[in-house]
Amino acid sequence: MAGISFDQLEGSIWLDGKIVPWSEAKMHVLTHGLHYGSSVFEGQRAYGGEIFKLEEHTKRLHESAEVLGFTIPWSDEQINDACRQMLVENNLKDAYLRPVAWRGSEMMGVSAQANTIHLAIAAWDWPSYYSPEERLKGIRMDMAEYRRPDPSTAPFKSKAAGLYMICTISKHAAEAKGYSDALMLDWQGRIAEATSANVFFVQDGAIHTPLADCFLDGITRRTVIDLARARGIEVIERRIMPEEMEVFEECFLTGSAAEVTPVSEIGPYSFAPGNICKLMIEDYMAAVQPSAEKMLIAS
């Protein structure tokens, strides 16, 4: 069951350049972002007070907005500072941060040429709960009904709120059947990704992952590919058909929220989280730790 509602939490939120009490971070119901999905966001984690790959997340936030045709009126540096400020203001060290930008209320219709652009940044406590042993049990996933759309029908390079509509439907359907998540195919029937994370498979010591040509090329995805290659593990990015899951031995998801999460089941296919899952969890958890240099400055 859900815990305390997110609008009831305590603390402060950065809203359009001001720090406001949590309960006062509000917008009007006639907001374009709410009606027409003109909203983009990021999800990023802080470990020991340092936000992992903050610069990359902020760059992607700006790029996501540009893809939807709007410019966030704050520089990278201002957004990065605001994110760090949210950790300090809310006394957080291991946390999740949610920057979100959207078109405001000046015009109400598909066209929103005159609408102002808003930005909010919230942060809340979210430690990594699972020990590597617990994680290695793996999660159970269903196959999703919806597919990632053809790139000519949706702006897939944007982390746009509207693209999550089919993710929520798919995740709810999976949860209703007792699964944790769902695997989405792409518009051509190839394996794409989970509802909020990228997917990897292992066969004969090599890692296989779908080409990110119609879904988000996650920051964690790229980090894990680099970590695996640094270990000398072969990583093959290619088109993968669902039937190939029959021969894959291990499977894991990656994402800023999911970190590295092994998978034990997808629909009729089973996997045994093993050595490569374990190595990738360990390497990723080592990579996200705050740098020794920053720790010294903070102490």
Ligand SMILES: Cc1ncc(COP(=O)(O)O)c(C=O)c1O
């Ligand atoms: C649909 C989707 N794919 C992939 C990812 C992984 O992206 P990242 O590793 O940048 O968090 C996310 C998480 O934001 C996501 O929502």
